Every structure is written in structure tokens, then in C-alpha cells.
Amino acid sequence: MNPSSANVAERRLAPPSLAISTVIFALRPSEKSGRPTLWLPLVRRIREPYKDMWALPGGPLAHDESLQDAASRNLRETTGLTPHYLEQLYAFGGLHRSPTQRVVSIVYWALVQPTEAALADESENVRWFRADRVDELAFDHKAIVEYALWRLRNKMAYGSIAYHLLGEYFTLAQVREVYEAVLDRQLDPANFRRHIKATPEIEETGEYLQGGKHRPPRLYRFTGTPGLGPDNRSTP
Amino acid sequence: MNPSSANVAERRLAPPSLAISTVIFALRPSEKSGRPTLWLPLVRRIREPYKDMWALPGGPLAHDESLQDAASRNLRETTGLTPHYLEQLYAFGGLHRSPTQRVVSIVYWALVQPTEAALADESENVRWFRADRVDELAFDHKAIVEYALWRLRNKMAYGSIAYHLLGEYFTLAQVREVYEAVLDRQLDPANFRRHIKATPEIEETGEYLQGGKHRPPRLYRFTGTPGLGPDNRSTP
DNA sequence: CCAAAAGTGTTCTTATTACACCCATGC
DNA sequence: GCATGGGTGTAATAAGAACACTTTTGG
CATH class of the missing domain: 3.90.79.10 (Nucleoside Triphosphate Pyrophosphohydrolase)
Incomplete structure (x- = not known):
């Protein structure tokens, strides 16, 4: 051979x-x-x-x-x-x-x-x-x-996943930028913020992002669970 | 050893x-x-x-x-x-x-x-x-x-999957029974039929299911593709 | 004619969209 | 004060749920 x-x-x-x-x-x-x-x-x-x-x-x-x-x-x-x-x-x-x-x-x-x-x-x-x-x-x-x-x-x-690409605190405009980057299309800021604020996993903080050129936006926090899939006992 | x-x-x-x-x-x-x-x-x-x-x-x-x-x-x-x-x-x-x-x-x-x-x-x-x-x-x-x-x-x-549990021809009531069996809850027949008829993959045939006790229901056909997932070039 | 499923219409509620408008800040 | 993004209000539209009603069959 x-x-x-x-x-x-x-x-x-x-x-x-x-x-x-x-x-x-x-x-x-x-x-x-x-x-x-x-x-x-x-x-x-x-x-x-x-x-x-x-x-x-x-x-x-x-x-x-x-x-x-x-x-x-x-x-x-x-x-x-x-x-x-x-x-x-x-x-x-x-x-x-x-x-x-x-x-x-x-x-x-x-x-x-x-x-x-x-x-x-x-x-x-x-x-x-x-x-x-x-x-x-x-x-x-x-x-x-x-x-x-x-x-x-x-x-x-569909799901609440964008937050895992951001830090612990974020503004709603930053979340929108994530969506726009990933989905590759513009989103209406007014409607988008309402949409996000309606999700229960989003928590408003008393903090504001300082140092910008304009009105300081409020900071939010994500309180949801990362885990998905059968191994982690949840929903893929 | x-x-x-x-x-x-x-x-x-x-x-x-x-x-x-x-x-x-x-x-x-x-x-x-x-x-x-x-x-x-x-x-x-x-x-x-x-x-x-x-x-x-x-x-x-x-x-x-x-x-x-x-x-x-x-x-x-x-x-x-x-x-x-x-x-x-x-x-x-x-x-x-x-x-x-x-x-x-x-x-x-x-x-x-x-x-x-x-x-x-x-x-x-x-x-x-x-x-x-x-x-x-x-x-x-x-x-x-x-x-x-x-x-x-x-x-x-979400998707058009129920039809794969049925034969080639089926009535809208049969589709509803599939949904009810799998989801384990009753669905409104009137709204359900409208919902299904709105899917483009559902085709009305000229045939009717005979032999029932009541008004013979029309038969429909599914014309969509079964394939999903990356191997089959489509959407999981 | 009656019972029952097939199939249609109507109303009410809720989510989505588009867009006008006010607010607060840096410069 | 003005430009700019942050943030709110509102009207139009689309989608969904609830349910009354008509149609067609077997018995």
C-alpha cells in the first residue's frame, strides 16, 4: 500500500x-x-x-x-x-x-x-x-x-440583543445607532425611542451623558438576561 | 494498568x-x-x-x-x-x-x-x-x-410550516386543527381563515372535500418551499 | 326544517408610521 | 440667539381580536 x-x-x-x-x-x-x-x-x-x-x-x-x-x-x-x-x-x-x-x-x-x-x-x-x-x-x-x-x-x-454590543450605560440614540448599523437602514428617532422604552428590560437611570455638543441625553441600563438556547434554559 | x-x-x-x-x-x-x-x-x-x-x-x-x-x-x-x-x-x-x-x-x-x-x-x-x-x-x-x-x-x-404536517390538499379547518393541536389553544375560525388566506403560498383549488356531514369546505394547496437553514439556502 | 360547519361583514382595539413641534445645551 | 440633537404630541394607517351574521350541506 x-x-x-x-x-x-x-x-x-x-x-x-x-x-x-x-x-x-x-x-x-x-x-x-x-x-x-x-x-x-x-x-x-x-x-x-x-x-x-x-x-x-x-x-x-x-x-x-x-x-x-x-x-x-x-x-x-x-x-x-x-x-x-x-x-x-x-x-x-x-x-x-x-x-x-x-x-x-x-x-x-x-x-x-x-x-x-x-x-x-x-x-x-x-x-x-x-x-x-x-x-x-x-x-x-x-x-x-x-x-x-x-x-x-x-x-x-425581534429580541433584546442590541444591548450586548453596548456598555452598561447607554443613550437611546446609541441603541438606535446599533440597530441602524446592523440592519443597515435609517430609523425614525421618535418612534424608535418609544419602541425601546416600551420594552420592560430597559431601565431609565437618573444619569445623563455629559460632554456632548447638545442637550445631554439620559442614560439607560439593560436589565434583561443574556442567556438563550436549550443549554441555558431559554429561547433561541 | x-x-x-x-x-x-x-x-x-x-x-x-x-x-x-x-x-x-x-x-x-x-x-x-x-x-x-x-x-x-x-x-x-x-x-x-x-x-x-x-x-x-x-x-x-x-x-x-x-x-x-x-x-x-x-x-x-x-x-x-x-x-x-x-x-x-x-x-x-x-x-x-x-x-x-x-x-x-x-x-x-x-x-x-x-x-x-x-x-x-x-x-x-x-x-x-x-x-x-x-x-x-x-x-x-x-x-x-x-x-x-x-x-x-x-x-x-411565525413561518409557514404547518402544511408539512398535512397532505397535498387540505381544508382551512384542517390547518386550524394543526395550529390548535400544536399551540394547544382554540383559535377563532373566522379570523384564522382570513389570516391563512392572506399568505401568498396558499393556493385555492376548485375542489371541495366531499363526504362530510355539513357544507363541503374548499380544498387548498401549499405552494411554498420546504427548505430552511444555511445548508438549504434559506431562513431558519 | 334543523343542526352545524363553511364562509363573510362589521366594529373595536392596538401597534406602526410619518411628521410637526417643543426643549435644552454648546458655541 | 441659533444650530442641533434630545424628547413629546398627534393624526393616519395597518393589523389583530371579538363576534354577529349569512350560506350550504346532511339528515
């Missing part, structure tokens, strides 16, 4: 390997307008296949960690960040995702706060990209990012 | 094994009222762990089949059915789901038509249960069934 047929046999017989990857979203100011836009960190592959291409942070699942812990860990390892929101996205298991072996990837998606995101590690092999402008990535990661973005938009339109 | 420490070492070092399971829903007439209710087939375990307990149909992932194909296969193997709707539910990967080894299960959920479900294989080791009355199952399968049921209810409230 020569080496190449050994590889073929190995591939046929070995069980599919299991990996965890994470799509990490954070707000950063756009270079041009300065308005907040969605970004995500990618890592450069240093090995074949897809050597030198950008890919989602990820890696194998350790024997003694849960799926979510693994996602949390590779988020911390690549960016130094801890997520304020972390949820399973999907398990991708197509036969030809990787040219060298069969890989099943369980992908999570995360939201991190902008104050943290600004401090995130960046290096030769870790760089942030605009979420709506990713070019070709390794494996099927471009499709995964697009799906994660679709899911984020969907959740934002 | 004695056998028991060998097992421990094996468990620590072996990668988590990967399995596919499926929650299969179908409508069947209730024994009492005769009204349609939700049922699902379970299989009896013939080996440890959880020997003799009921469990979701499932098994390992073959090296040359996609995740969805595997789900479709174990659906066919246990019940003889082909699903009219099949979608990924969630990947369960808790550390202690199985007492003997670490198992990550990628779970799908399916809807099958009642005409088929009536013919489904049933045997000593395959039996149908009412979906809202499952008792203790093997592993974490009870929680999985409850989560699948939650997801079905959620999708039914």
Missing part, C-alpha cells in the same frame, strides 16, 4: 473530526464616518489547507470542556476578549468543507462590548474586518459569516 | 464521538377525542446505558453522508418514513450526557405527513408517543424533545 492510497483509506475510515469555531461581532467606529459599524476578528491560517487565508477563530474540542466553553476559550485565546453574549449558530457538516479530511464544525456566535473590542489583541495573524465586507475566506467560512450576520439581524429585529 | 484505569484513560484521551439523532413529529388522531394531536416515534434501547428505556432514533454519522442525510437515514431506518420537512435543531455536547463516553449529538427535527405516519413501522422496539406527554427518556432526550416542541411551536406561530 503506497502513501497516497493509505491517505485515501485513512480518510474513508477515520470518523469525521469535530471542531468548534466562533463568529465574533463587535462595534467599532467606521474609518470614514466614525459611526459605529459591525466588525469581526479573523485569524490568518499558518498551515495548509488554505494557508495564508483568513479564517474564523476555532480549534478542536477538548475532552473536558463543553461546546460553549470551547467557543469561549477560542474567543479568549485569539482576541483576549470575554463575550457578553454567546450562542450556538449551527453545526456545519458538509462532506467537502475541507479538502484534506472530513470536518464537522459546531459554530458559535458572540457579541462583545466596544470598550473591550477596542483593546482586543491584533497582530500579524489576527485582524478585524468589517462584517458586511468579508472577501473570500478559508473553507466555507464566508458562508458561515453571512449566515451569522443574517441571524444577528433577525434576532435584533 | 488495570482495565478500569484503562477505561478512564480511554475516556480522557479519546475524542468525543459524534452521533445524529432526530425528533420526528406527525399528527395522529387522539384516542379520546379523535382530534389530531402531535406524536413522535421513539426506539427502545437494547443495550446499556439506559437499556430498555425509550430514546430518540439515531446513530453514528457515516463518513460519506452529510448530517442531514444521516438524519434522513435514521428516520427511514426506524420508521420507514420520508420527511416532508427536515431541519437541524441543535448540537448537544454537555460533558455528562452519556455515562460511558463523551458524545456530541447533532439533532434534527422532522415533520411527516399523517397518511404516511399511519403506515409507519411500529414494533416491540419502536412505538409512537404523544409529544406533549413524554416521560423519562434515555440520556437528555426528554429535554431535547421539549426543545424541539418549543421550536415547532415557535416556527408555527
Whole structure:
């Protein structure tokens, strides 16, 4: 049996390997307008296949960690960040995702706060990209990012998720900017503020944001629960 | 190294094994009222762990089949059915789901038509249960069934999914019965029919259902697409 | 004719949208 | 005082719930 047929046999017989990857979203100011836009960190592959291409942070699942812990860990390892929101996205298991072996990837998606995101590690092999402008990535990661973005938009339109992209205190205009950045359309400020104020998880504080050029806006706080999904006992 | 420490070492070092399971829903007439209710087939375990307990149909992932194909296969193997709707539910990967080894299960959920479900294989080791009355199952399968049921209810409230539990032709009252069975509450017939007729995927036929005791209701047809999820290029 | 489900109309309530307007601050 | 974003009011429209009413069948 020569080496190449050994590889073929190995591939046929070995069980599919299991990996965890994470799509990490954070707000950063756009270079041009300065308005907040969605970004995500990618890592450069240093090995074949897809050597030198950008890919989602990820890696194998350790024997003694849960799926979510693994996602949390590779988020911390690549960016130094801890997520304020972390949820399973999907398990991708197509036969030809990787040219060298069969890989099943369980992908999570995360939201991190902008104050943290600004401090995130960046290096030769870790760089942030605009979420709506990713070019070709390794494996099927471009499709995964697009799906994660679709899911984020969907959740934002229904659930109370935007707050996980903001700090503890925020103005209603900041919440609106998050919606506008993610959904990519303008929203009526008057109606939007009423809409948000109607959600019970939003609490008015006595504080105001000082230092702006105009009337100081009131600061609010989010009192809802981050957790979702069957593992966290709630609603995906 | 004695056998028991060998097992421990094996468990620590072996990668988590990967399995596919499926929650299969179908409508069947209730024994009492005769009204349609939700049922699902379970299989009896013939080996440890959880020997003799009921469990979701499932098994390992073959090296040359996609995740969805595997789900479709174990659906066919246990019940003889082909699903009219099949979608990924969630990947369960808790550390202690199985007492003997670490198992990550990628779970799908399916809807099958009642005409088929009536013919489904049933045997000593395959039996149908009412979906809202499952008792203790093997592993974490009870929680999985409850989560699948939650997801079905959620999708039914928003999307066009009820039709996959019905045959090709159906009356609006039958659609309403599906909603009432799944959501477990009465719906106003007048408002419900308007709501359904407003969906563009519902097509009126010239046919009427004959043989009833009263005025023959018109038959309708569903013209929408079943597919969802990133693998099928659409919307979960 | 009567019972019962099929199917239509009408009213009331509530959410969404568009947009006019007032308020408070820095400059 | 004036420009600007913060914040409130209001009228028009759309969507949903409640329920009275007409139609068509089998018996």
C-alpha cells in the first residue's frame, strides 16, 4: 500500500473530526464616518489547507470542556476578549468543507462590548474586518459569516440583543445607532425611542451623558438576561 | 494498568464521538377525542446505558453522508418514513450526557405527513408517543424533545410550516386543527381563515372535500418551499 | 326544517408610521 | 440667539381580536 492510497483509506475510515469555531461581532467606529459599524476578528491560517487565508477563530474540542466553553476559550485565546453574549449558530457538516479530511464544525456566535473590542489583541495573524465586507475566506467560512450576520439581524429585529454590543450605560440614540448599523437602514428617532422604552428590560437611570455638543441625553441600563438556547434554559 | 484505569484513560484521551439523532413529529388522531394531536416515534434501547428505556432514533454519522442525510437515514431506518420537512435543531455536547463516553449529538427535527405516519413501522422496539406527554427518556432526550416542541411551536406561530404536517390538499379547518393541536389553544375560525388566506403560498383549488356531514369546505394547496437553514439556502 | 360547519361583514382595539413641534445645551 | 440633537404630541394607517351574521350541506 503506497502513501497516497493509505491517505485515501485513512480518510474513508477515520470518523469525521469535530471542531468548534466562533463568529465574533463587535462595534467599532467606521474609518470614514466614525459611526459605529459591525466588525469581526479573523485569524490568518499558518498551515495548509488554505494557508495564508483568513479564517474564523476555532480549534478542536477538548475532552473536558463543553461546546460553549470551547467557543469561549477560542474567543479568549485569539482576541483576549470575554463575550457578553454567546450562542450556538449551527453545526456545519458538509462532506467537502475541507479538502484534506472530513470536518464537522459546531459554530458559535458572540457579541462583545466596544470598550473591550477596542483593546482586543491584533497582530500579524489576527485582524478585524468589517462584517458586511468579508472577501473570500478559508473553507466555507464566508458562508458561515453571512449566515451569522443574517441571524444577528433577525434576532435584533425581534429580541433584546442590541444591548450586548453596548456598555452598561447607554443613550437611546446609541441603541438606535446599533440597530441602524446592523440592519443597515435609517430609523425614525421618535418612534424608535418609544419602541425601546416600551420594552420592560430597559431601565431609565437618573444619569445623563455629559460632554456632548447638545442637550445631554439620559442614560439607560439593560436589565434583561443574556442567556438563550436549550443549554441555558431559554429561547433561541 | 488495570482495565478500569484503562477505561478512564480511554475516556480522557479519546475524542468525543459524534452521533445524529432526530425528533420526528406527525399528527395522529387522539384516542379520546379523535382530534389530531402531535406524536413522535421513539426506539427502545437494547443495550446499556439506559437499556430498555425509550430514546430518540439515531446513530453514528457515516463518513460519506452529510448530517442531514444521516438524519434522513435514521428516520427511514426506524420508521420507514420520508420527511416532508427536515431541519437541524441543535448540537448537544454537555460533558455528562452519556455515562460511558463523551458524545456530541447533532439533532434534527422532522415533520411527516399523517397518511404516511399511519403506515409507519411500529414494533416491540419502536412505538409512537404523544409529544406533549413524554416521560423519562434515555440520556437528555426528554429535554431535547421539549426543545424541539418549543421550536415547532415557535416556527408555527411565525413561518409557514404547518402544511408539512398535512397532505397535498387540505381544508382551512384542517390547518386550524394543526395550529390548535400544536399551540394547544382554540383559535377563532373566522379570523384564522382570513389570516391563512392572506399568505401568498396558499393556493385555492376548485375542489371541495366531499363526504362530510355539513357544507363541503374548499380544498387548498401549499405552494411554498420546504427548505430552511444555511445548508438549504434559506431562513431558519 | 334543523343542526352545524363553511364562509363573510362589521366594529373595536392596538401597534406602526410619518411628521410637526417643543426643549435644552454648546458655541 | 441659533444650530442641533434630545424628547413629546398627534393624526393616519395597518393589523389583530371579538363576534354577529349569512350560506350550504346532511339528515
